[in-house]
Amino acid sequence: MSVSHEKKQNYYFQIISKVIETYFLERMPVSVNWVRLSADNSHLFVYLEFQFSQRKNLAKIIKAEKFIRLKFGNLLEGFKVPQLHFLLDPVVERVEKIDKIFSEIQKEK
Incomplete structure (x- = not known):
């Protein structure tokens, strides 16, 4: 990836982030x-985290994708607006899972 x-x-x-917030x-x-x-x-993949109802809230964000893209495009200066793809952050x-494994290990000790 170039600078x-x-x-x-x-x-x-x-x-x-500003638009979503x-x-x-x-x-x-x-x-x-x-x-x-x-x-x-041409594509921007946005990884989101919700405190609760992850799938339900992600569906709401995806439904509002055109609105978000419009607001995102209004704030961009001199760039083509990429297609937006909203996903749940897999790192979470x-x-x-790792925390669960560690807690199981602690219980075994």
């Missing part, structure tokens, strides 16, 4: 954990 691509990805992370934080506790920009800059599930 300019990484900078653009970081810029998109800041903007999409502004329009959705009051309705659902959501945080944007990280984003991944495709090599051709892995951490929970």
Whole structure:
């Protein structure tokens, strides 16, 4: 990944986080954990974490994708607006599994 691509990805992370927090934080506790920009800059994968009802809240975010993309595009300066793809952050599930394994190990001792 080139430096300019990484900078653009970081810029998109800041903007999409601002949009999500502004329009959705009051309705659902959501945080944007990280984003991944495709090599051709046409797709932005947004990895989200919710405090509860992960699947239900993700469905709401996906349903509002056009609205989010519009607000995201309004804040971008001089860039083509990429397609947005919202996903649950897989790292959260892995951490929970690892914590569960550690707690089982502690119980065995």
